[in-house]
Amino acid sequence: MPPAKRATATLPLRKTPQPKRVSPAVIDLGVLNEHLGYFVRRFQVAIFQDFIRRLSRIDISPAQFSVLVIIGANEGLSQSELGSTLGIERARLVRMLHLLDKRGLTERLPSSADGRRHALRLTRAGQTTLKQAKALAAQHEASLLPKLGPERYRQMLDALRAVS
Amino acid sequence: MPPAKRATATLPLRKTPQPKRVSPAVIDLGVLNEHLGYFVRRFQVAIFQDFIRRLSRIDISPAQFSVLVIIGANEGLSQSELGSTLGIERARLVRMLHLLDKRGLTERLPSSADGRRHALRLTRAGQTTLKQAKALAAQHEASLLPKLGPERYRQMLDALRAVS
DNA sequence: ACGGCATTGTTGACGTCGACAACAATCCTC
DNA sequence: GAGGATTGTTGTCGACGTCAACAATGCCGT
Numbered sequence A, B: 001m002p003p004a005k006r007a008t009a010t011l012p013l014r015k016t017p018q019p020k021r022v023s024p025a026v027i028d029l030g031v032l033n034e035h036l037g038y039f040v041r042r043f044q045v046a047i048f049q050d051f052i053r054r055l056s057r058i059d060i061s062p063a064q065f066s067v068l069v070i071i072g073a074n075e076g077l078s079q080s081e082l083g084s085t086l087g088i089e090r091a092r093l094v095r096m097l098h099l100l101d102k103r104g105l106t107e108r109l110p111s112s113a114d115g116r117r118h119a120l121r122l123t124r125a126g127q128t129t130l131k132q133a134k135a136l137a138a139q140h141e142a143s144l145l146p147k148l149g150p151e152r153y154r155q156m157l158d159a160l161r162a163v164s
Numbered sequence C: 001a002c003g004g005c006a007t008t009g010t011t012g013a014c015g016t017c018g019a020c021a022a023c024a025a026t027c028c029t030c
Numbered sequence D: 001g002a003g004g005a006t007t008g009t010t011g012t013c014g015a016c017g018t019c020a021a022c023a024a025t026g027c028c029g030t
Helices: A030-034 A036-054 A062-073 A079-086 A090-102 A124-148 A150-163 B030-034 B036-058 B062-073 B079-086 B090-102 B124-148 B150-163
Strands: A106-110 A118-122 B106-110 B118-122
Touching: A030 B062, A030 B124, A036 A062, A036 A124, A036 B036, A036 B062, A036 B124, A036 B150, A062 A079, A062 A090, A062 A106, A062 A118, A062 A124, A062 B030, A062 B036, A079 A090, A079 A118, A090 A106, A118 A124, A124 A150, A124 B030, A124 B036, A124 B150, A150 B036, A150 B124, A150 B150, B036 B062, B036 B124, B062 B079, B062 B090, B062 B106, B062 B118, B062 B124, B079 B090, B079 B118, B090 B106, B118 B124, B124 B150
Parallel strands: none
Antiparallel strands: A106 A118, B106 B118
């Protein structure tokens, strides 16, 4: 459908009524409206934006947060285990942990039983940083509730946990 | 918690019952279990993986698909409009459209009214490619239904449309 | 005990993507 | 006509996912 060709100049007054084409009508999303992936993607981006903004004070990204949480809850696990549970490549994890080590948040001890593995741990600083991160992340999470409504929030969390 | 120290050798038969430490017990997700963003992220990645796999035959990424759909449903719109509706930076869009142009799927006509704008259009080839893409995307979408269950699928789609 | 095979961590390289700055051309408004 | 905003464009940077290769180590059957 052509963009509503404007009436053929019977009223030459005011070339265009509200010419501010600031939002040139509404743009049709077409079949994207029927694709869950599109909305899930937009939602995920929005969530991460808020998360990143709230944790910017302590400079912890969503991925770093998930890494710290898993290490904190599973002391001594290996990098392979960490990566496979979070869906992060071993190679990627190496550089991420290198950075967290340099920041003094984590450490890699030699595994007692397996010479290939590293036993991952949080340092003291890492534990306190994780505590702060959890507090900020909880605020972030709480901010989602009013946006979704408590019912929808519960529904979505339950649904996603079920399919993950 | 140490990894369930194995029974102190009363039965020397078979050094370890199921020694395949393939998944060394279950790893605790900790507070990630209470974070919607974590599951939304995992879900989005899984969805995109399936989408990419199904559309690999015609070499169309999720982002490219969304761009083609929007152009197809809103012929003549500008790059700025396209970018702002999809949440893609103008700069990023320039290179994406450059590629789609080179592939002969889209074209940038000079806007009649505004010398700065380009009026975006699908070429004939772009229209047929979009048709194929829509068909494959519909199959992808249909595959989500059994994984979620029809009720949860509807709930989630409605909820996300409402908050987007 | 030994040799082949798998696993683990590591490094290097590549491509994609989001973000930002700068710029020229064009439009808009006073 | 001048100043300011918009649009498309280019360059650059950093974060990521991905793949290949490698050394060290563990595991296994013969």
